[in-house]
Amino acid sequence: KQEVTQIPAALSVPEGENLVLNCSFTDSAIYNLQWFRQDPGKGLTSLLLIQSSQREQTSGRLNASLDKSSGRSTLYIAASQPGDSATYLCAVSGAGNMLTFGGGTRLMVKP
Amino acid sequence: DTEVTQTPKHLVMGMTNKKSLKCEQHMGHRAMYWYKQKAKKPPELMFVYSYEKLSINESVPSRFSPECPNSSLLNLHLHALQPEDSALYLCASSLGGPSGSGETQYFGPGTRLLVL
Numbered sequence: 001k002q003e004v005t006q007i008p009a010a011l012s013v014p015e016g017e018n019l020v021l022n023c024s025f026t027d028s029a030i031y032n033l034q035w036f037r038q039d040p041g042k043g044l045t046s047l048l049l050i051q052s053s054q055r056e057q058t059s060g061r062l063n064a065s066l067d068k069s070s071g072r073s074t075l076y077i078a079a080s081q082p083g084d085s086a087t088y089l090c091a092v093s094g095a096g097n098m099l100t101f102g103g104g105t106r107l108m109v110k111p
Numbered sequence: 112d113t114e115v116t117q118t119p120k121h122l123v124m125g126m127t128n129k130k131s132l133k134c135e136q137h138m139g140h141r142a143m144y145w146y147k148q149k150a151k152k153p154p155e156l157m158f159v160y161s162y163e164k165l166s167i168n169e170s171v172p173s174r175f176s177p178e179c180p181n182s183s184l185l186n187l188h189l190h191a192l193q194p195e196d197s198a199l200y201l202c203a204s205s206l207g208g209p210s211g212s213g214e215t216q217y218f219g220p221g222t223r224l225l226v227l
Contacts, residue, residue, distance in 0.1 A: 042221070043220040
């Protein structure tokens with residue numbers, strides 16, 4: 001059974017810092033990995049999707065990498081802003097497009 | 112239009128009530144999903160519909176009854192729920208291609224359910 005772990009569980013940084021969120025998974029037989037953002041009480045917003053054949057994806061200040069063989073992904077956020085404060089979830093896609101989510105990293109960016 | 116809508120946004124129900132959650136998308140997606148998310152926990156898959164047919168049921172209790180009347184609409188009928196069923200219920204959709212794997216899932220804002 002696929003297990004997804006995110007470290008750290010919570011992170012507080014001053015505005016302007018670059019930061020890295022980590023995600024690891026136990027079964028490397030994945031189709032893709034997605035990073036989502038979730039604001040309190042809200043739904044999920046897809047940030048980046050990396051197909052299993054890809055190594056990284058970039059969108060604005062966000063860069064996600066994938067090392068499928070070692071079961072790891074990182075989400076790099078450059079020049080963090082208070083508006084980046086949210087919970088960040090990674091999810092891996094298995095057969096049948098079933099997503100398995102990690103526990104999330106709660107990010108607080110202080111002005 | 113990349114939007115998945117869910118109604119109602121909030122729902123309070125007693126344990127003897129019958130209610131329904133509704134999810135709609137107009138992106139032409141043929142796969143739709145229900146997830147349950149407890150507070151401070153990640154979403155957990157409940158059901159998957161592919162081309163209006165139930166393809167995955169993750170051992171969900173029968174007090175939750177999904178329905179897919181057409182390719183744009185997904186319902187979740189609720190009956191005799193327990194207080195521990197209180198959670199955020201999220202709907203998602205994806206293209207639903209031949210292999211059905213590796214597709215981006217688009218999530219709705221969720222329905223926050225409280226069972227008293």
